[in-house]
Amino acid sequence: MNFTEIIRNAKEAADPGVIARAIPYGNFIGIDAHLDGDAVVCTIPGDEMIVGNPVLPAIHGGVIGAFLEHAALMLLMWELAPGQLPKTINVSIDYLRSGKLEKTFAQGKVTRQGRRVANVQADAWQADPDMPIAVAHGHFLIMD
Amino acid sequence: MSSFDPAASSNPIANDRESAQRFADTIPHGRELGLAVEAIAPGRALFVMDYQERLIGNPETGVLHGGVITTLIDTVSGCAVFSALPSLVPIATLDLRIDYLKPATPRLPLHADARCYKLTRNIGFTRAFAYHSDPADPVVNSVGTFMVNSSDSSLRLDDLTEERAS
Structure with missing residues (x-):
């Protein structure tokens, strides 16, 4: 199955998780x-496997960046x-707080949609949506 | 590194690849990805990551997810800052900017080369890039900044590796 079909199936099922999975x-x-x-809200569990700082412990900054891009x-x-x-x-990522080892949420917002390029912002948060742990903005090329 | 004096250093990873690998292996996600230290010097780190199917972002083409390259870049940039420090203290990424110059080629290992080109008392400034075989033809270019001594304590490599063993 190609990606376009996966996206179509996800929309028919009204479930973006179909794409994520x-x-x-x-x-x-x-x-x-x-x-x-x-x-569309993305989630990631606080697994030991994604730890970047074992002393705190905290989620790896790279994983948080990957999650925001995703x-x-x-x-x-x-x-x-x-x-x-x-x-x-x-993509440009600002790290605001260390990510505790717990369920983390992320949501994007399109700030400008051009014909070839989209500008998107994304925030990641844990217990409190008003206390983001990281924010990102990126430019995305739209391929036909 | 202008501020670095190797003779005065109590930083065990500044010049020693094996110690830097032991240090990198205390990072659970780095260990999971199999990040390997190829070279380390004060203010400089070179890592390699093998291609793995579980890291694919586009199942049609087999191209790696950009996000895993972000993790490689964050780790190698952080290690360039660690290796520049006179002694090991905690650091935290403040920001990271990643430019995707071209798609990674499926099945090839990815090297990442980082420099901490400026270190102040509080901040390490980094540049890094990732490539397959030709450093002049990078897949990703990046710049980052890191807070130094982010939790006002010092790190001991032996303590970190013992914590991992226990």
């Missing part, structure tokens, strides 16, 4: 996705026309 790396770090109203890509795959796929041009 089709991506090997997402499965590797445990990313899932669901709809909260119209919003949330931005998930949003674009959900909102773009069928057959269009986003490709990351760049």
Whole structure:
């Protein structure tokens, strides 16, 4: 099954988790996705395997960056026309707080959608959505 | 590194590849990915990560997920800061900017080369890039900043490796 079909199936089932679970790396770090109203919300469990700082312990900054990029890509795959796929041009991540070893959420927001490039922001949070642990913004090339 | 004096250093990983690998292996996610230290010097770190199918981002092409390259870059950049320090203290990533210059090639290992090109009392500034075989043809370029002594304590490599064993 190709990616366009996976996205189509996910939309028919109204379940972005169908896309999340089709991506090997997402499965590797445990990313899932669901709809909260119209919003695509991604989640990741606080597994020992994603620890970057064993002293605190805290989630690896790279995993948090990957999770934010994934949330931005998930949003674009959900909102773009069928057959269009986003490709990351760049991503810039600000780390605000250490990520505790607990369930973490991420949600993207398209700040500008051009014909070829989309600008997306994404926030990651844990217990309190008003206390993000990291934020990112990225540019994504839209491939037909 | 202008501020680095190897003679005065009590940093066990600054010049020693095996100690740097022991240190990297105390990071659970780095160990899970099998990140290997190829070379280490004060303010410089070179790592390699093998291609693994579980790290694929696009199941149609087999291309690695960009996010796992972010993890490789964050780790190697952090180690370049660690190796620049006069003694091992905790650090924390403040920000990271990643440019994806071209897709990673499936089945090839990925090398990552980082430099801490400026270290102040509080901040380490890094540049890093990732490549398959030709450093002049990188897959990813990045810059980052790291807070030094992020939790006001010192780290002992032996304590970290003992914690891991227990």
